[in-house]
Amino acid sequence: MSTHNTDKIKAKLKKRYAKERRFRAYGIASLAISFLFLLTLMVNIFSTGLPAFQQSYIKLDIHIDAEVLGVTKASDREALFSANYSKLVKGTLKEMFPDAKTRKEKRARNKLVSNSASYDLRDHVIENPELIGTTQSFWFLAKDDVDVYMKGKIDRNLPEDDRRIKDFQLTWIDQLQEEGRLEKRFNTTFFTSGDSREPEQAGIKGALIGSLLTMLVTMALSFPIGVLAAVYLEEFAPQNNRWVDIIEININNLAAVPSIVFGLLGLAVFIALFGVPRSAPLVGGLVLTLMTLPTIIIASRAAIKSVPPSIREAALGLGASKVQTTFGHVVPLAMPGILTGSIIGMAQALGETAPLLMIGMVAFVADVPQGILDPATVMPVQIYLWSDSPERAFTERTSAAIMVLLAFLVVMNFIAVMLRKKFERKW
């Protein structure tokens, strides 16, 4: 009888231990799934994005023909500016590839280089009018289709109808490559120009400056307001006061309100009521301020709370007033924690998109914004806009822009962690 029972228990124990192992395995598996997803996401973004840091250029030997341009070396700036440079570029291409017969082929020939080629040429000639009449070599941006092919994204073994680059274009590209006139270089355009409808001319400078201006507004407003609010709630607010309770509940709620609702607020209050210009970093910064305030307040309160009462008592005992104690001793000691929380709040704001769509920061802005009242866009919105574009070349640029954005976020979070590590105090 007793052996029977022991066997039963042993058998059950085995089952229970198996269950225990399974449970543990579930835990590991769920962590593994999360990490696997993170890994896939990163690998995906990086593998699509890395080629965007290179760009194909085509070398053309252009005879700067005074007759075609209708100018002379002595012409004034305006005449040089309005001359027809694209005719020169097209003429050079025609000499190089005379075999284009149909209209379609001719158009494709002109689209080997980007349409920025004639502007580059113009700027160069205006700078150096003495070059008129000579033959010069220029490296021009290749058109996005050529660039995508150069990066191996178009398989030339596919049937001709299935690819963007046709057979006759391939022979031209091969010829250019043989002559050493087509090569990939570091893509400086990506960092030095604003948005463009042409993928090869599009860059993130405008969005970066827009993000910077927006973040400046956000920081200038949310940091002082957040810290002062936290100081009040933690140090000065009367206990068990109805008003203070309402403020606290409000802050906790605002931290969880969907960001898009802040966009509605910005549209209805800042733009419609106060007449702040749409699409401007100012209104974006205001909306993001309201959004990041709860984060900063909550983090600052925690930091202030962790300063031991002995510090306050010592200061008060030496005759400092409440305000002097707080701002002379408590806040400086809590500053590392406050800064950490603020940086994390700013990182959130930097990655935020939805509310900015509501206030018109989604408009196509080619110019780099000069101030907080100029129309601008920000990095995440630029990513959203590019991800919507059908051109293949924009897909890799989207990923590249994501990489730049992630790099900024990593740096900000790294600084926050460092601050915490370096200045964290155990009282």
Next chain:
Amino acid sequence: MQTHIIIITLLALLAFSYFTGRKRSIATASLSKGRYNLHSRPQYYGMMVVLWAGLPALLILFLWTAFDSTVVSALTVSQLPEDVQALSEGKLSLFMNEVKNIVDSGNVSDDTNKQIAAEHYKRLSEISLLAKTVVVFVIAVLIILVALRSIKPTLQARNHVERVMTWLMIACASIAILTTVGIVFSVIFEAIQFFKAVPVTEFLFGTHWSPQTAIRADQVGGSGSFGAIPLFVGTLLISLIALTIAVPLGLMSAIYLSEYASARFRAFAKPMLEILAGIPTVVYGFFAALTVAPFIRSFGESIGLEPSSESALAAGIVMGVMIIPFVSSLSDDVISAVPQAMRDGSYGMGATKSETITQVVIPAALPGIVGGVLLAASRAIGETMIVVMAAGLAANLTVNPLEAVTTVTVQIVTLLTGDQEFDSPKTLAAFALGLGLFMVTLILNIISLHVVRKYREQYD
């Protein structure tokens, strides 16, 4: 003077007054019995002058700038000919927009009405700017003079400064309330306008959503129907998919990290999970649209289904992964708060670790976990970018996760990012949806915060 020049000049003036006030306090003190008889330290006298003069001046400047264009527009409108004033509100705002464009661009318009209005607008703006400059500086200088004159050793400058500081802090803390009030009013006003045009019952119970309204009366096409049921169903469907992914994975991760993992593994794995929370949502959206959706489509086709290219599943899965760290960190907190004595009791009875967790720790932590899940649900419902980029625009009334659905947030974005006039039902519908979104997430937040707080008190 431009506004930013006013601000810079004002700041320079205030800086000057700070040093003057400081110096004056020392001077008056040494005149009487030496500077140690000053009630406060000298810099407080300077600060007092700055705060007394600076705050009202900046406040006036801010309010004036904020309401400037509204007032000037209203004044211009009141000067317009009768027939223009009689225009409908929408046409009038269009008219004023063109007038402002004329002023900004400096072009000359063919329409004499507009040209006159533009000149009037311009003149009024100039007068307003001049008046603003004068008022701000007169007030600032007057107060500075009064404050400087009042400086004497017995003046309790520190107390004055501290009183102002306290009020400043209260004002900063109250911004949270102002924000909530601002949100409520901005959505409620527009939503009421919307419900005047579209009955509440149609909005809440209608099953057909197609917000395209005819712009002109004679146009064929969109009659505009605003039944929001398909949006609610779509939102719930995607949130549900997200939660079925995030809750088990997040909860199990939290259990493993807090109960099983070594301190070293925990120190590595927790920040890794937090990275998922730090990635901007637009990145998730891009990933969902570019990688996950095509994968689901090809996978579905390979097993004989026909998923739409913008399926609810793709958006839901990615959103689920996004909120895993959210669920896990909240659950981690509540699981760690369960007293060790309860675990020890369970071990003492011979229970294994997993039995202790499932039968003692989780039931004890349940209210906190539920609170965390509710917070995660509110985040899922309000999430915008993933669904904008990966879920569709088609308002299908379906619960099939392989079809395209649309959500409340997607519609808000689409309705408000195109061309907009403020009074068409199409634009106003976005605010009605925003009101719904705000109310639902607010209720979820209040319940969950309440539950979590109650739970914490239980074990404190």
